[in-house]
Amino acid sequence: MIRDKQKTQEKMIAAVGYILARDGFSKFGVNSVSRQAKVDKALIYRYFGGLPGLLRAYGNSIDFWPSLDEIIGDIEVFKQKSIGEKMAELLVQFARAMRRRPMTLEIMAWELVEHNELTQLLADVREQWVEKFFQRFSDEISATNLDIAATSALFGAAINYLLIRGRNTHIFNKIAIDSDLGWQRLEAALTEMCLRCFISA
């Protein structure tokens, strides 16, 4: 017996991550979490008021979304690129950042099936992200005569889908989307597409 509220809370929050990463959200629940944390499930209700509260606590405990800085890298180098190169770099780095966050991918898959506090949190953070992104690049992109929102929605959707699908599928469209090699090809294709699409008029 531990008798340390904070520590048991942390154990529960950590268990959420374990379950999501190992079994996915379909196995996620009061019983599985409490089993994993070796803690009585009653404490989930006493300390967090139930699963939603525990989810919220978990959501605040991790960085499930990369910052613009993590994506951009060296700002000086970045500035000197063309708009096509910039977009390519952004998308490639975004994909890599998400590949490092399996739990976020799990939640993104969840998002396609049902709504809960966690998926809502994720959606909110993404909205802010998109907002910042548009503020920063709308001028440059609009010079390319493209529908910014629609085009970036398509690119983002493509990456999201392949990342989510790659969790439990080897091959999609003849590409090994669960391996580094497959993603190298995808990054190359992504880059080529950006260079061809994003050209200032």
Add this chain to the structure above:
Amino acid sequence: MIRDKQKTQEKMIAAVGYILARDGFSKFGVNSVSRQAKVDKALIYRYFGGLPGLLRAYGNSIDFWPSLDEIIGDIEVFKQKSIGEKMAELLVQFARAMRRRPMTLEIMAWELVEHNELTQLLADVREQWVEKFFQRFSDEISATNLDIAATSALFGAAINYLLIRGRNTHIFNKIAIDSDLGWQRLEAALTEMCLRCFISA
């Protein structure tokens, strides 16, 4: 009481479609299907050997994947287009065809979460589809100096994600992905991207 084996079987198969379309796969099960079909669940086991068998029967009963012909439309008109126009037309028509198949979208969402006979069936059909597609267009596309598989994987993934997401989300990246208006923008962007990317070298 009906006393008509074939008819009750059909009722069960139809119920599968109802449940998938109305509630999604998360509510799908022996009890929900039998309730919907107003049939005793024991018959699912007696006639189909269980849920997987019923799923297989359901899978064989509908066309959940469009044919190449449905996508291409008038072959003569199609032939005269440029490679960029062809790809744009294919992708746009593919998206429209899938929007007409909510149950297929439901199964595609399922595919991102778990494997079963139905998702496997879908995957198999798609593989054949991709195969045919490559046979038909690989020469033309390879003239564009693009990685065919990777590029079409990206386009396909984008469309899949937005379709799946659109089932229960209004807005993605500022686009109303659940409405005709949103899809008009997406189609336009898709077309523009194809025209810029797929150009014979």
Add this chain to the structure above:
DNA sequence: TTACAATGTCACTGTGTGGTGACATCATAA
């Protein structure tokens, strides 16, 4: 008409789940 097989019905088991109230144990402040 009778016997039988096919069809449909029902009650039941076992398991897993979310959720709750009563109880035991411990640390600490009075």
Add this chain to the structure above:
DNA sequence: TTATGATGTCACCACACAGTGACATTGTAA
């Protein structure tokens, strides 16, 4: 030392689900 509140434990409820064996009803063939 004792009383109190915080922490952890446990048994239990109600529900939904998958699955099954015994039974009732019907059509039909002999």
